[in-house]
Amino acid sequence: MAGKVALVLGGGVGGVTAGNALRRLLGAEHRVVVLEREARYLFTPSLLWLMVGDRRPQQVARDVGDLLVPGVELVRAEVISIDPAQKVVTAGDRELRYDALVVALGAELAPEGVPGFAGTAHNFFDLDGATQFAEALRTFAGGRVVVAVTALPYKCPAAPYEAALLIEAALRRQGLRERSEVVVFTPEPQPMPVAGPVLGAAVSQLLAERGIALHANRPPASIDAAARELVFADGARERFDLLAGVPPHRAPGAVRRSPLANENGWIPVDARTLRTRFADTYAIGDVTLIPLANGRPLPKAGVFAHAEALVVAREIAASFAGGAGATFDGTGYCWVELGGGRAAFAEGDFYATPAPSIRLRRPGVLWHLGKVIFERSWLGGGLERVLARAALRLGARVTGVRATL
Numbered sequence: 001m002a003g004k005v006a007l008v009l010g011g012g013v014g015g016v017t018a019g020n021a022l023r024r025l026l027g028a029e030h031r032v033v034v035l036e037r038e039a040r041y042l043f044t045p046s047l048l049w050l051m052v053g054d055r056r057p058q059q060v061a062r063d064v065g066d067l068l069v070p071g072v073e074l075v076r077a078e079v080i081s082i083d084p085a086q087k088v089v090t091a092g093d094r095e096l097r098y099d100a101l102v103v104a105l106g107a108e109l110a111p112e113g114v115p116g117f118a119g120t121a122h123n124f125f126d127l128d129g130a131t132q133f134a135e136a137l138r139t140f141a142g143g144r145v146v147v148a149v150t151a152l153p154y155k156c157p158a159a160p161y162e163a164a165l166l167i168e169a170a171l172r173r174q175g176l177r178e179r180s181e182v183v184v185f186t187p188e189p190q191p192m193p194v195a196g197p198v199l200g201a202a203v204s205q206l207l208a209e210r211g212i213a214l215h216a217n218r219p220p221a222s223i224d225a226a227a228r229e230l231v232f233a234d235g236a237r238e239r240f241d242l243l244a245g246v247p248p249h250r251a252p253g254a255v256r257r258s259p260l261a262n263e264n265g266w267i268p269v270d271a272r273t274l275r276t277r278f279a280d281t282y283a284i285g286d287v288t289l290i291p292l293a294n295g296r297p298l299p300k301a302g303v304f305a306h307a308e309a310l311v312v313a314r315e316i317a318a319s320f321a322g323g324a325g326a327t328f329d330g331t332g333y334c335w336v337e338l339g340g341g342r343a344a345f346a347e348g349d350f351y352a353t354p355a356p357s358i359r360l361r362r363p364g365v366l367w368h369l370g371k372v373i374f375e376r377s378w379l380g381g382g383l384e385r386v387l388a389r390a391a392l393r394l395g396a397r398v399t400g401v402r403a404t405l
């Protein structure tokens with residue numbers, strides 16, 4: 001049989017998972033190529049620990065190549081254009097032809113979308129911003145700490161709330177809590193609205209119990225760097241001493257310029273098969289748009305990128321060599337770190353009708369431990385990684401969590 005090429009764009013959560021699964025499923029006559037512009041893979045969930053001093057920058061990243069199984073070809077280049085009709089991708093100065101394509105290019109951060117954000121807010125969604133926030137918090141003398149979400153959609157629905165909870169715990173640890181306020185501003189009507197009012201109320205209660213003020217439906221329109229104030233669309237202003245910000249997100253340029261994108265730049269896909277409207281072309285993870293029964297999009301989260309990657313690999317293997325394909329069932333989960341070595345855990349069926357069916361497990365030490373083991377399953381070396389995955393599978397069985405791990 002003639003060998004074919006499965007090309008994966010992006011070496012993040014979805015791309016690494018898809019590349020590895022394809023390599024395991026496809027015969028040696030077929031090539032699996034992963035195209036990624038960065039040398040290092042960043043484990044984003046650890047940014048939340050890093051921003052409060054619980055991790056150092058060198059602990060939260062690994063070489064992309066170390067995460068790929070032998071036989072996956074890693075090409076380090078910037079994707080410039082995607083032509084799904086001709087089945088060709090331009091990256092750097094080369095053209096790559098493919099038989100099947102997986103677009104896993106994620107979402108791009110666009111701090112320039114909010115005047116005054118860059119240089120004033122600590123963008124804890126990237127490594128530099130989270131590192132700078134940690135340094136500012138370390139030398140903080142107390143005051144008003146603001147977590148501000150500027151726009152929707154953003155990655156990881158829980159992240160800003162976890163950030164606020166972890167900052168609050170860090171201020172207590174530093175003996176600064178009495179002299180400090182923690183305040184969240186968000187465009188959302190409640191925390192994690194995709195998960196419904198009950199879960200939103202539970203997260204709001206976790207914030208309220210710790211004296212964290214939540215201002216829903218209140219995104220800042222700009223930031224006045226000199227006055228150190230958030231400025232809102234109605235002209236109101238809110239002061240901050242330390243600002244952790246979530247910048248606007250957008251689809252990567254190569255995707256926005258391609259015929260795969262909708263008018264907002266994201267890639268609409270079939271919710272079950274992750275197929276785009278072009279033959280043999282799939283998209284997974286943050287770059288996709290999947291509307292849910294409650295009218296909100298499937299959240300941008302690594303857990304979905306991971307599960308979707310496994311489905312797409314099976315689909316491509318079936319198209320190359322025959323056999324059964326797979327479909328994505330819409331289940332997902334996330335940890336909500338509370339600080340002090342405790343976490344809550346949300347999980348459920350995001351494809352349920354008439355609305356996603358998500359529940360929040362009671363906070364405890366074991367959920368936090370689960371997240372630490374999850375981190376090791378991505379960042380640990382050889383044996384540590386294997387053991388961490390086995391521990392996660394065992395934990396999922398014991399707790400009854402339905403998770404693709």
Ligand SMILES: Cc1cc2nc3c(=O)[nH]c(=O)nc-3n(C[C@H](O)[C@H](O)[C@H](O)COP(=O)(O)OP(=O)(O)OC[C@H]3O[C@@H](n4cnc5c(N)ncnc54)[C@H](O)[C@@H]3O)c2cc1C
Nearest residue numbers: 010012013014037044079105106156285286301302303305
């Ligand atoms: C602070 C924070 C905490 C988070 N916590 C969680 C969590 O606890 N659980 C969870 O499920 N999710 C979490 N997430 C979200 C998670 O990181 C993303 O949803 C996930 O990484 C999406 O995977 P992806 O493969 O779609 O994109 P990514 O992992 O972002 O990968 C995209 C890759 O494409 C590359 N790329 C982009 N453009 C180009 C180009 N033109 N050429 C070449 N390469 C390119 C990028 O360098 C990147 O490596 C968190 C995110 C943040 C910021």
